[in-house]
Every structure is written in structure tokens, then in C-alpha cells.
Amino acid sequence: MEQLTNNVTPMPRIGDKAPSFKAVTTQGEINFPEDYKGSWVILFSHPADFTPVCTSEFMTFASMEEQFAKANCKLVGLSVDGLYSHIAWLRNIKEKIEYKGMKNIEVKFPLIEDITMNVAKLYGMIQPGESSTKAVRAVFFIDPNGIIRTILYYPLSCGRNFDELYRTLIALQTADAFGVATPADWRPGDDVIVPPAGSCGTAKERMEGKDNLTCYDWYFCTKKLPKEEVFEKIIKK
Numbered sequence: 001m002e003q004l005t006n007n008v009t010p011m012p013r014i015g016d017k018a019p020s021f022k023a024v025t026t027q028g029e030i031n032f033p034e035d036y037k038g039s040w041v042i043l044f045s046h047p048a049d050f051t052p053v054c055t056s057e058f059m060t061f062a063s064m065e066e067q068f069a070k071a072n073c074k075l076v077g078l079s080v081d082g083l084y085s086h087i088a089w090l091r092n093i094k095e096k097i098e099y100k101g102m103k104n105i106e107v108k109f110p111l112i113e114d115i116t117m118n119v120a121k122l123y124g125m126i127q128p129g130e131s132s133t134k135a136v137r138a139v140f141f142i143d144p145n146g147i148i149r150t151i152l153y154y155p156l157s158c159g160r161n162f163d164e165l166y167r168t169l170i171a172l173q174t175a176d177a178f179g180v181a182t183p184a185d186w187r188p189g190d191d192v193i194v195p196p197a198g199s200c201g202t203a204k205e206r207m208e209g210k211d212n213l214t215c216y217d218w219y220f221c222t223k224k225l226p227k228e229e230v231f232e233k234i235i236k237k
């Protein structure tokens with residue numbers, strides 16, 4: 001684990017290898033990210049067990065687990081609580097909580113116990129201005145090669161937008177699979193952005209409309225990418 005001279009672990013960044021750790025979880029021990037090689041993983045933290053925003057988030061994540069799995073993505077949660085608290089909370093959710101049409105929800109993905117805060121600190125999930133004892137709502141998207149591709153942070157009070165988490169995953173996979181970028185608010189079926197012209201000749205050709213692209217100017221060109229093509233390549237049947 002890399003350390004700065006003042007003994008603070010630097011926060012991982014987009015493009016970094018996901019820091020490795022071993023942890024006890026509600027699904028047994030994991031060796032992260034090595035156990036997840038070949039899959040996308042969303043590693044996310046939440047502030048505490050038996051709290052309402054977290055409960056709504058866990059129920060939503062659990063009810064979308066299959067949707068994420070079809071996009072080759074596994075889920076791993078973490079909070080600064082112990083294993084028995086995690087087990088009791090997940091049992092309580094399944095047995096007692098009915099929320100927005102979700103009930104009898106079983107959380108099958110691993111929830112890391114992190115009483116020591118070792119993992120939370122390794123991933124910059126403890127942000128003392130917000131809380132020095134609870135993890136903020138961090139989300140790390142890690143690709144099948146163990147590289148961090150997106151990081152999102154939310155404060156304690158604000159539950160995450162799960163449409164956005166899924167949209168981000170599909171946008172990352174679309175960028176990889178088709179060699180394109182995705183514009184503001186992109187959703188599958190919307191036009192995608194092609195890489196910028198790399199020469200004056202290409203810029204000229206694009207502006208002359210030779211490439212079957214829609215060009216707003218020479219550096220901003222889009223093309224059609226039907227939703228069916230995106231899903232055909234990304235979503236398991």
C-alpha cells in the first residue's frame with residue numbers, strides 16, 4: 001500500500017489499478033480485486049447499517065443485481081460495521097422492510113466488514129469533513145482488468161441515483177466496445193461521439209460530409225449507434 005510521508009494513503013484515481021485487499025464479507029472472504037478478474041465490479045461504501053438511506057440503497061442495489069450481472073458487473077458493498085451487524089441488518093431488510101414495491105429482498109452480494117476502516121481509508125471513503133467514523137457514499141467502477149474507470153462520491157444525506165449508476169456502466173462498456181465517447185445525458189440508442197479528426201485532411205473530409213457522420217464542427221462529430229447493437233454486444237442473454 002503506497003503511503004505519503006505524513007502517513008496518509010493517497011486516494012485512488014481514475015486510471016489507477018484498484019488497490020488490493022483481503023476482507024471478511026457476508027459471503028465469505030474475498031481477495032479484491034483479484035477474485036473479480038474478467039468482470040466489471042462496482043465497489044461502493046455506505047455510512048452505516050440500520051440507517052434509512054442506506055436501507056433504501058441496499059434494497060435498490062439488490063433488486064438490480066441481476067440487471068448488473070447481465071452487463072457482466074458484480075456488486076461489492078462496504079461499511080464501517082462488523083460482520084454480525086451486517087448479517088442482522090440484511091436479515092431485517094429481508095424479513096421486515098417493504099419499500100417502493102420492493103419486499104422480501106435478499107442481498108446476495110458481499111458486504112465487507114470494515115471495523116478497522118482499513119479498506120475505507122485505502123479507497124478514500126472516509127472524508128473527515130463529512131464524518132470521521134462513517135464512510136461516505138463512494139462508488140468505484142472497476143473494469144475486468146482491475147482498473148478504476150469512474151469514481152462517484154455522494155454525502156451521507158443523499159441516496160444515489162441507480163439509473164445513473166447503470167447508465168455509467170453501460171456508457172463505459174460502450175466506449176470500450178465501439179471506440180466512441182458518449183455525450184451529455186447519453187442513453188443507449190442516442191448518437192455517440194467519434195474520436196476527433198487526427199489530421200487537417202480528416203477534418204476537411206468530415207466537414208465535407210464524406211464520412212456519413214453528423215458534424216457540428218470539425219472536432220465534434222457523432223454517428224448513429226442503435227440501441228440493439230449496444231445491447232447485443234454488452235448484455236448477456
Ligand code: BEZ
Binds near residue numbers: 047051053
Ligand atoms: C442513512 O443512511 O440514513 C444515513 C446514514 C448516516 C447519516 C445520515 C443518514
